[in-house]
Amino acid sequence: MAIDKNSTGYTFIFSIAMVVVVGTALAFTALSLKDRQDANAADKKMMDILGAIGVSADRTNANALFAEYVVERVAIDLDGRQVSATSTAVDPKDKADPFSINVKKDYHASIKSAVKAADGDEAALAAALADKDLQFPLFRCVTDTGQNLYVIPVVGSGLWGPIWGYVALEEDMTTIFGANFDHKTETPGLGAEIKESFFTDKFKGKKLDIEGSALFSVLKGGAPTDENSVDGITGGTITSKGVDEMINRTLKVYLRYFESQTRAQR
Amino acid sequence: MSTETAAATAKKESLFSKKNRKLLVDPLDDSNPITVQVLGICSALAITVQLQQAVIMSLSVLFVMIGGNVIVSLLRNMIPDRIRIIVQLVVVASLVIIVDQVLKAFQPDISEKLSVFVGLIITNCIIMGRLEAFALGNKPGPSFLDAIGNAMGYAWILLAVSIVREVFGSGAISLPGMGQVKFLPTEWFMSEGGFYENNNLMILPPMALITVGIIIWIQRSRNQALIEEN
Numbered sequence: 001m002a003i004d005k006n007s008t009g010y011t012f013i014f015s016i017a018m019v020v021v022v023g024t025a026l027a028f029t030a031l032s033l034k035d036r037q038d039a040n041a042a043d044k045k046m047m048d049i050l051g052a053i054g055v056s057a058d059r060t061n062a063n064a065l066f067a068e069y070v071v072e073r074v075a076i077d078l079d080g081r082q083v084s085a086t087s088t089a090v091d092p093k094d095k096a097d098p099f100s101i102n103v104k105k106d107y108h109a110s111i112k113s114a115v116k117a118a119d120g121d122e123a124a125l126a127a128a129l130a131d132k133d134l135q136f137p138l139f140r141c142v143t144d145t146g147q148n149l150y151v152i153p154v155v156g157s158g159l160w161g162p163i164w165g166y167v168a169l170e171e172d173m174t175t176i177f178g179a180n181f182d183h184k185t186e187t188p189g190l191g192a193e194i195k196e197s198f199f200t201d202k203f204k205g206k207k208l209d210i211e212g213s214a215l216f217s218v219l220k221g222g223a224p225t226d227e228n229s230v231d232g233i234t235g236g237t238i239t240s241k242g243v244d245e246m247i248n249r250t251l252k253v254y255l256r257y258f259e260s261q262t263r264a265q266r
Numbered sequence: 267m268s269t270e271t272a273a274a275t276a277k278k279e280s281l282f283s284k285k286n287r288k289l290l291v292d293p294l295d296d297s298n299p300i301t302v303q304v305l306g307i308c309s310a311l312a313i314t315v316q317l318q319q320a321v322i323m324s325l326s327v328l329f330v331m332i333g334g335n336v337i338v339s340l341l342r343n344m345i346p347d348r349i350r351i352i353v354q355l356v357v358v359a360s361l362v363i364i365v366d367q368v369l370k371a372f373q374p375d376i377s378e379k380l381s382v383f384v385g386l387i388i389t390n391c392i393i394m395g396r397l398e399a400f401a402l403g404n405k406p407g408p409s410f411l412d413a414i415g416n417a418m419g420y421a422w423i424l425l426a427v428s429i430v431r432e433v434f435g436s437g438a439i440s441l442p443g444m445g446q447v448k449f450l451p452t453e454w455f456m457s458e459g460g461f462y463e464n465n466n467l468m469i470l471p472p473m474a475l476i477t478v479g480i481i482i483w484i485q486r487s488r489n490q491a492l493i494e495e496n
Contacts, residue, residue: 011346018353022360029364033371040374059374185382188315189435189469235466 042092045099051180052151052166053141066090070151072140073098078126080256083135098137104164106134107155115249125249136253141168149177152254156246158239161185163194167203167247173258174210179203181243191239202230208251215251218244289411293419295489299392300423301482302492306392310424311474313383318440320428322376323383324421326365328414330387331396333361335413338401345402354397355388362387376442392420427477435468 003010043059046066050057057065067089075083075098090099110132118125139151148171155164165181179200186192193199202225208215209228217229218240225231232240299305313319337357338345345353366384369377377384387393396416401409432439437455440446454460467473486492 005344005346006348011349014344014346015349015352018356022356026360026363029367033367036371037367037374040370044374044378187470189464189466 038092042090042099046090048166048180048182049139049141049151049153052168052178053143053149054168054178063090069141069143070139071142074138074140074257075101075135076138076254076257077136078129078132078134078253080253080258080260082257098135098139101135101137103137103153103155104162106132108162110134111155111249112157115245122252136250138254138257147171150254150258152250154246154250156242156249158183158186158194158242159191159236160187163239163242163246165194165243165246167251169208173255173262174208176203176206176208176216183239186239187236189235190233191236193233193236194239194243199230199233206230208255210255214244215248215255216244218247286408286411289408290415290418293412293415294422295419295485296492298419298423298485299395299416300420300478301485303392303395305395306390306420307475307478309383309386309390310420310427310478311471312386313380314424314428314431314474314477315435315469316432316440316446317425317428318376318442318444318446319379319383320421320424321442322369322380323387324417324424326362326369326380326384327387327390327393327420328417329365330358330361331393331413331417332410334358334393334397335401335409336406338397339404339406339409342402342404350402351394351398354394358393358397359388392416423478423481426481427474430477431468431473434465435473437462437464 005014040059043062046062047057047059050062050065050069053069055065055069072085072087073090074085077083084096084098086097091097092100094100111129111134114125114128118128137153141149141151143149150169150173152167152169153164154167155162157163161184163181163183163186165179167179168177169175170177181194181200183192183194186194206216206229207227212228215228218232219225219229220232220237220240232243293299297303300307300310309323313323334354334357338354341353362385365387366377369380369384396412400412404412429439436446436448437450438446438448450462452458454462456463
């Protein structure tokens with residue numbers, strides 16, 4: 001008996017069978033590769049954090065170097081209060097580990113829209129984020145010379161898509177030790193240059209302006225800079241502005257934590 | 267003995283028969299998917315800034331193309347006509363997701379470089395075009411060859427455009443696993459007091475279109491048969 005392959009019944013059966021087969025195949029692929037992908041993502045995160053303190057790691061030694069240099073992982077809340085701290089070995093599967101805080105996810109889920117709605121109004125931004133129960137990770141590192149460094153992850157928006165990075169502060173909590181940035185889809189040769197060393201090197205040794213209206217500025221390409229600002233990328237103005245915005249917004253949260261720490265020490 | 271061989275060839279059409287060779291070679295020039303059929307132009311504009319992206323993209327397209335053509339060709343007598351486009355789309359999308367997942371798991375660095383472009387293979391018109399125009403009506407063997415031919419036709423344009431754009435736009439050449447190699451001495455650049463400046467226009471999308479246009483121009487002046495009559 002020949003089957004009429006254009007009948008409605010056959011079409012339905014074919015589609016259902018197709019969806020089941022394809023769904024199973026894709027779910028199987030995704031599940032069987034998930035552990036490797038998660039491990040890759042964790043390695044990449046460690047490499048980026050180590051990169052901010054000037055330690056170059058690759059995928060083979062990221063875990064070992066991270067354990068060696070990063071002595072403590074702290075989670076703080078929006079008001080700068082410490083929520084948890086740990087210095088045991090990293091377990092990417094442990095959701096309570098500050099290492100597992102997904103700052104990118106938090107940014108896209110709640111912070112991004114709040115920033116846009118607040119439009120530069122800090123009080124409005126703080127109010128919008130107050131009930132979001134956000135946590136911010138902080139990585140305390142000790143270098144070979146015994147210098148204490150704090151690595152802060154930052155996330156923001158460029159021209160076409162997300163940009164992110166890590167800023168390392170020195171022990172005085174105002175001097176920038178180093179920074180690295182990355183992006184998803186910025187224009188190659190323009191905004192995408194934020195990940196290049198010629199740009200990130202400019203951050204080294206710059207200071208946060210605790211008293212001023214902005215902690216730190218990324219200026220329009222070619223403008224004169226002082227110790228609280230760096231030159232942005234010519235032709236990548238919106239990406240540079242995104243770097244400026246994410247640094248200022250994120251570091252303000254951490255400054256509250258640093259202030260409470262200094263008070264406690266006195 | 268020679269009759270025996272001839273009989274065997276006739277029975278099972280040789281892989282390198284004239285017809286099959288045409289399937290492989292035609293898309294490289296006479297019916298090139300990008301320059302003649304003007305398909306897949308979108309991705310050719312997006313990922314030709316660097317050679318290494320173009321190489322990985324070409325390999326991914328080759329895989330998806332072969333997989334899609336063979337699978338659709340095997341199913342060609344079972345697919346209901348009314349939902350054939352959806353079926354093709356599902357096959358292509360599944361293959362693309364597999365490529366993306368495998369790259370993420372085994373080649374994380376390259377996967378990062380390509381980011382969204384791997385996903386965009388789904389929307390590559392060449393793939394759907396070949397499924398619809400060839401795989402639906404031909405046996406898996408010829409479909410396999412047709413896939414290789416068209417993927418190669420796509421690949422060489424991509425590689426040519428990306429070499430032009432990277433050399434003039436970034437003063438460098440990059441290959442997967444090697445990173446970007448700048449072949450001009452740093453002191454030649456204007457920022458270092460030299461005389462040379464990279465052409466920023468080259469790395470913007472319009473220049474890809476212009477480069478493809480120049481390739482089409484050269485191709486048509488060599489092959490008059492491609493020129494349409496007015």
